[in-house]
Amino acid sequence: MEKKPEWLKVNYNKEAVEEVSGLMAKLKLNTVCKEANCPNLGECYKKRTATFMILGNICTRHCRFCNVSSGVVEAVDPKEPQHLAEAVKELDLKHVVITSVTRDDLEDGGAKHFADTIKAVRALNPGVSIEVLIPDLKGVNEHLDVVIAANPDVINHNVETVRELYPEVRPEADYDRSMHVIRHVKTKAPHIKTKTGIMVGLGETDEQVYEVMDDSLKAGCDIFTIGQYLQPSQKHIDVKAYVTPAKFAEYKKIGEAKGFHYIASSPLVRSSYRAEEALEGGKSR
Amino acid sequence: MKKNVQMPKLGEQMETGVLAAWNKEAGEVVKKGEVLFEIETEKVVSEVESMESGVLEEVFFEAGDEIKVDEIIAVINCD
Numbered sequence: 001m002e003k004k005p006e007w008l009k010v011n012y013n014k015e016a017v018e019e020v021s022g023l024m025a026k027l028k029l030n031t032v033c034k035e036a037n038c039p040n041l042g043e044c045y046k047k048r049t050a051t052f053m054i055l056g057n058i059c060t061r062h063c064r065f066c067n068v069s070s071g072v073v074e075a076v077d078p079k080e081p082q083h084l085a086e087a088v089k090e091l092d093l094k095h096v097v098i099t100s101v102t103r104d105d106l107e108d109g110g111a112k113h114f115a116d117t118i119k120a121v122r123a124l125n126p127g128v129s130i131e132v133l134i135p136d137l138k139g140v141n142e143h144l145d146v147v148i149a150a151n152p153d154v155i156n157h158n159v160e161t162v163r164e165l166y167p168e169v170r171p172e173a174d175y176d177r178s179m180h181v182i183r184h185v186k187t188k189a190p191h192i193k194t195k196t197g198i199m200v201g202l203g204e205t206d207e208q209v210y211e212v213m214d215d216s217l218k219a220g221c222d223i224f225t226i227g228q229y230l231q232p233s234q235k236h237i238d239v240k241a242y243v244t245p246a247k248f249a250e251y252k253k254i255g256e257a258k259g260f261h262y263i264a265s266s267p268l269v270r271s272s273y274r275a276e277e278a279l280e281g282g283k284s285r
Numbered sequence: 286m287k288k289n290v291q292m293p294k295l296g297e298q299m300e301t302g303v304l305a306a307w308n309k310e311a312g313e314v315v316k317k318g319e320v321l322f323e324i325e326t327e328k329v330v331s332e333v334e335s336m337e338s339g340v341l342e343e344v345f346f347e348a349g350d351e352i353k354v355d356e357i358i359a360v361i362n363c364d
Contacts, residue, residue, distance in 0.1 A: 003325075004325060004329060004330050008328075008329045008330060009323075009329065009330045009331075009332060010329050010330070010331050010332065011320075011331070011332050011334065012293065012295060012324075012331040012332065012333045012334065013318075013334045014293055014333075014334075014336055015336060034297060035297070037296040037297060037298070037327075037328065039328050039329040042295075042331065230327070230328035230329065231327060231328070232327060232328065233298065233327055268329075
C-alpha cells in the first residue's frame with residue numbers, strides 16, 4: 001500500500017461509531033458514510049451526525065470512483081421516510097443531509113421517495129434544515145420538480161469530476177445533464193440553495209477545475225465543494241495525485257473570487273462534510 | 286483488570302489493516318480517548334483512540350505489520 005500523505009489522517013473512536021451504527025441498524029437505515037467507507041465517518045459519528053442514504057444500498061450505475069455496491073436493487077421501503085425522521089429526532093440533528101443511490105429502474109428515479117422523506121423529516125422535526133444530495137433523476141424536469149416542491153433548504157447534485165474525465169470516471173452520467181439539474185433547480189426555485197462538488201486527484205488540470213466552477217456558476221450554483229479522491233479498493237480508478245492542502249486553499253480563493261457564496265475545499269472535504277457550516281456560509285452572501 | 290485491544294474494523298470490506306504507528310510504548314500510561322495507535326487502510330490513516338485508561342502492558346505487533354480485524358494487538362492493565 002502506498003504511504004499516505006501526512007494530511008490524510010482521521011480520528012476513530014469505536015464507541016461513537018458503534019453508537020450511531022447501532023441506531024441505523026435498529027431503524028433499518030443506510031448511511032453513505034458506511035457504504036462509501038467515508039474517511040470522515042469517525043469524526044462525524046463522534047459528533048452524532050451522519051448522511052442518510054435512502055432507496056436502498058444498491059446502485060444501478062457503475063461509477064468507477066464509488067464504493068457503493070452495484071447490482072440487483074431492492075424494493076423501496078415505504079417506512080423509510082418515517083424511520084429516517086425518527087433517526088433525525090433521536091440524533092437531535094439541526095441539519096440533515098439525505099442522499100440516495102441512483103435508481104434508474106424507478107420511473108421517477110426515486111423523486112417521490114425523496115419528497116416523502118423531506119416531508120416526514122419536517123413533520124417530526126420542525127425547524128430542522130434539510131439538504132438533499134440527489135442523483136440526476138435522468139435530467140427529467142418533472143422528476144426534479146417533485147423534489148423541488150417538497151422545498152428542501154439545499155439541493156445538491158454532484159458533478160463529481162471535470163467534463164473531460166466523464167467517460168473514465170462516470171461512464172453512465174453526462175456532464176451537461178448534471179449542469180442542467182443545477183440550472184433547473186435554481187430557475188424553478190431561486191430560494192433553494194444549490195450545491196455541487198468535485199473530487200480532485202483524478203488527473204484533471206487546474207484549467208479544467210476552473211471550467212467546472214465557471215459552468216456551475218453559470219448554472220446558478222451557490223455552494224461548491226472540492227475534496228481529494230481516495231481509492232476505495234484496488235478495483236476502483238487509481239488516484240493520480242494527492243493534491244496538497246496549499247492547492248486546495250488556492251482553489252477556494254479562486255472559487256470565492258469567481259462568485260460562489262461558499263466553497264469548502266480541503267483534502268477530506270466530502271459534499272456533505274460539515275454541511276451545516278456550508279449552508280450557513282452560503283446564507284451569508 | 287486487563288483489557289485486550291483489538292484490531293478495529295474501520296470499513297465494511299476491511300479484513301486486514303496495516304499498523305502504521307504506536308503512539309504509546311509498552312509500560313506507558315494511556316488515558317481513555319488518547320490516540321493509542323494508527324492504522325493505515327486503503328483511503329487514509331486512522332488515529333485510533335484508546336477505549337480504556339491504564340498501563341499499556343504488552344504490544345504484540347510492530348509498525349508495518351498487517352493485522353486481521355479483531356486480532357488482539359495489545360493488553361491494557363486498567364488496575
